[in-house]
Amino acid sequence: MESSILKITEYPGMGRGVQATAHIKADTVIEISHLIIMPSDNIRNKDVLAKYVFNINGREVAVVLGIGSLFNDKKIDNNVRYVVNESDRVIHFITIRDIEAGEQLFISYDSPTESIDKVTNNRVNLP
Numbered sequence: 001m002e003s004s005i006l007k008i009t010e011y012p013g014m015g016r017g018v019q020a021t022a023h024i025k026a027d028t029v030i031e032i033s034h035l036i037i038m039p040s041d042n043i044r045n046k047d048v049l050a051k052y053v054f055n056i057n058g059r060e061v062a063v064v065l066g067i068g069s070l071f072n073d074k075k076i077d078n079n080v081r082y083v084v085n086e087s088d089r090v091i092h093f094i095t096i097r098d099i100e101a102g103e104q105l106f107i108s109y110d111s112p113t114e115s116i117d118k119v120t121n122n123r124v125n126l127p
Contacts, residue, residue, distance in 0.1 A: 003031075003067075004021065004022070005020060005021055005022045005024060005030060006018055006019070006020065006021065006030060006031065006067060006105070007019050007021050008067070008070055009104070011072070011104065014072050015072075016070050017070060017071070017072040017104050017105070018067060018070050018071050018072075018104070018105045019102065019103065019104050019105065020099045020100065020101055020102065020103050020105060021101060021102075022101050023098070023099065023100060023101055024095050024098070024099040025095070025098055026095055026096065026097045026098050027094060027095060027096075028094065028095045029092050029093070029094050030080070030093050030094070030095060030105075031066070031067050031068055031092075031093040032090050032091070032092050032093075033064050033065055033066045033067060033068030033069070033090065033091050033093070034064075034065045034066065034089060034090055035054075035056075035062040035063065035064060035065070035084070035089045035090060035091055036062060036063040036065065036089075037056060037060050037061075037062045037086065037089055038060065038061060038062070038063075039059065039060055039061075040055070040058075040059060040060055040061045042061075043061055049063070052064075052069065054082075054084070054091065054109070056084055056086065057086070062084070062089075062091070064091055068082075068091055068093055071093065071105055071106065071107045072104070072106055072107075073106065073107065073108060073109045074106035074107075074108065075108055077106075078096065078106040078107050078108045079095060079096050079097055079099055079103070079105055079106055080093050080094065080095055080096060080105045080106060080107045081093075081094050081096055081107065081108075082094070082107055093105075093107070
């Protein structure tokens with residue numbers, strides 16, 4: 001499901017990804033996606049699903065539903081971070097810096113390092 005500030009775009013060599021359709025300020029929650037959380041033992045490195053799950057806490061991984069599953073990875077200069085709320089089984093995607101309309105949004109697939117308590121209330125167009 002797309003929103004008025006995010007859209008799914010096809011990127012050569014990367015497949016589908018998420019693009020901003022409007023200017024977005026830094027520290028804005030741009031997406032909250034639901035999670036299916038499972039023990040990490042359920043995923044083997046050669047499973048197709050292995051490259052799509054998020055490491056939650058070292059013991060568990062999660063399949064991210066919706067737009068959250070389509071952010072591409074960029075280890076340096078990613079412009080979106082994520083924070084997992086295990087108790088509500090959701091993941092918050094938050095801009096790191098101001099984003100321009102037309103810009104592709106990237107996360108680092110590394111584990112989140114922030115507590116859910118640090119997420120700001122600056123939300124735009126969320127379901």
